[in-house]
Amino acid sequence: MAEHRSPSHKRQRTGSEVPRHEPGKSFNVPGLVVREHTFTLPLDHNAQPGSRYDGQTIQVFARELMSPTRNENLPFLVYLQGGPGFEAPRPTDASMWIKAALSSHRVVLLDQRGTGRSAPITTTNLAARGSPEEQADYLALFRADSIVLDCEAIRKMLVPAVSFGGKWAVLGQSFGGFCATTYLSLAPEGLMEVLMTGGLPPGIRLPCAAPTAYAALHRRALAANAKYYERFPGDVEVVQRIVRHLAAQPGGGEALPGGSLLTPRLFQTLGLSGLGTGGSFERLHYLLDSFFDGEGNMTPSFAKAFESWHSWDTNPLYALLHEPIYCQGNDSASRWAADRVRDSEEFSAAFDAVAAANEGRPVMFTGECVYRFMYDDVAALRPYKATADVLAERSSWSMLYEPLVLAFNRVPVAALSYFEDLYVDYRMSEETAASIKGLKLWVTNEYRHSGIRDDGVRIFDRLLGMARNAVFD
Structure with a gap:
């Protein structure tokens, strides 16, 4: 079959300069100077x-943020967004954690490849x-x-x-x-500190950590459901009525x-956004409250809101790579780990809506979790069910982590783990923290997974202080 290429991936002539940096425009928003950067990089490094x-390349986009004083003597800090995808x-404006970071760094907001303006992958x-x-x-x-x-x-061109x-x-x-842990494994020489x-x-x-991670997270989902219904006991009957x-x-x-x-099973996925971040219980409650009209039918407002709660149509990488981000090396197929966990004896009855x-x-x-049925129920994902099956059975992946390198880490690292995190299991994170030499761990139940968004100034300042006071044996 002939090779397919999108316009975002051009074949370079021999001798072309890759990587390449193209500075873009600058503009102001309240409290910030924003510079745009575009980088031409190898598609496959x-x-x-x-x-x-x-020879194929990809364009990766980033925005550099500085305070209006434009202090260009500060070190760079690159922000890696959650996801994947x-x-x-x-x-x-200069709010949340960015406000704190600008006093110590020039901030780089990177659109990771396949997202935003970095050759976005779309349906x-x-x-x-x-x-x-x-x-x-x-x-x-x-x-x-x-x-x-x-x-x-990018670092070598920008810093x-x-x-x-x-x-x-x-x-x-x-x-x-x-990604930051992978960075510590593959290229620690480029890092001055990691938060x-x-x-x-x-x-x-x-x-492949997916089966173990998903088993832990299904247990956390049950605990989060219990807390939700304790907060809104009347929703037990409302949700039952919706499912029926x-x-x-x-x-x-x-x-x-x-x-x-x-379907009932797709309706259950509201927990992805409704159970694990600051204010999510309340948002879920109000959404459920809007389901029925006076005649017992689903309202158009609920239907529209449900679709806006998920990003399967706008960010398909999130679904397609959700299990592969846990796989590395040989014999590492995920084999639809989330489905296997949900269908197991421990969870099958509990999650039968x-x-x-x-x-x-x-x-x-x-x-x-991303379940296989979502490639039937979600219109945007249906054309890619076969692709998802190929990814699920793929048994050989590039390595993501080097435990020996992490065991001898010399980069100051500070990490915040949320004790009741619905997305990244605290106990498994604690095991990883113990394997990275010198890592300073802050554990709290003050925040949910969205802590950096909810109280970013305090969190950034504390983590930076922890990292900069790191002492190595």
Whole structure:
């Protein structure tokens, strides 16, 4: 089959200068000076001569933030967004953690490859990559190791070698913390300090940590459901009624405006956004409150709001790479780990929505998992079910973590773990923290997973102080 290429990936002539940096425009927002940067980088940093991706490039975009004083003598800090598959924040002012960071750093908001303005992967252009197998090969280039190699290439072009030894700092939130740990493994020489919030990756010594991680997170989802229903006991009956209504519809669900089918199992995925961040319980309660009209039908406002709660149509990388971010090395296929966990003896009855509703038990919402059925129920994902199957069975992946390198780490690292984190299990994160020499760990139940958004100034300042007071044996 002929090789498919999108316009974002151009083949370079021999002798072309890659990587390449193109400074863009500058503009002001309240309290910030914003500079835009575009970098032309290899699509496959490890491509062998004559291989499929040899010579192909990708454009990666970033915004540099400075205070209006434009202090260009400060070190750089690159922010790695959670996900996978989400673009960096679009700042409208100097607020949250950015306000604190600007007193000590020039901040780089990186659109990780495949997101935002960095050759975004969409449900439209992914189809142009050819067969499911070709699409899967392409998507394998968008994991943490490729993101880190992008960062290293950008650092060498952006950070003067005479300033801070040419090094920069990293702040990784959630999946961004996974990337930061990969950075510590693959290229620690480029780092002056690393901060992580809710992002210490679980099972870094395992070929695929997904089954273990998802088992822990299903247990946390049950605990979060219990807390939710304790807060809003009247919603037990409301949710049961919704599930019975959906199950009774022709086809087993209600059609949504975008073409998805709202089945009981898809309805349960509201827990992904509704159970684990600051204010999410309240948002979920008000959403459920809007489901029925006066005649007992689903309201258009609920249907529209449900679709806006998820990003399957705008950020398909989040679904397609959700299990592969846990895989490394050989014999590392995820094999639909979330489904295997949910269908296990421990969880199958607890997460059976229809049975729970009919038996008068509280219906359990699910957490941050991507299940195979979503490629049937979600319209935007249906064309990529075969691609997702290929990714699930892929048994050989690039390495993400080097435990021996981490054991001899010399980079100051400070990490925040949320004791009741619904997305990244605290106990598994604690194991990883113990394997990174010199890492200083702050554990708290003051915040949920969105702590950096909810109280960013305090969190950033404390983590930076912890990192800069690091002492190595």
